[in-house]
Amino acid sequence: MEKDLMDILRCPEDKGRLRLDVDEEADDGEVLAGTLTCQECEHAYPIEDGIPNLLPPDLQAEIEEELEDAAG
Ligand SMILES: [Zn+2]
Secondary structure: HHHEEEEEEEOOOOOOOOEEEEEEOOOOEEEEEEEEEEEEOEEEEEEEEOEOOOOHHHHHHHHHHHHHHHOO
């Protein structure tokens, strides 16, 4: 994920600004892994393989449930 995206990314729930915590960064400055935390609702959105996952919390829970059902 390019850090420039921080200027346009917003929390899907309340359009709040996001804070970037970088866990892993490429040589060119691209964020490979980390967390985007909403400054309004404090919900954390993961960045995995360079892709920010900005699904709303309820949708995220729904998908996780479905994945668990599929696995079980
Ligand atoms: Zn929020």
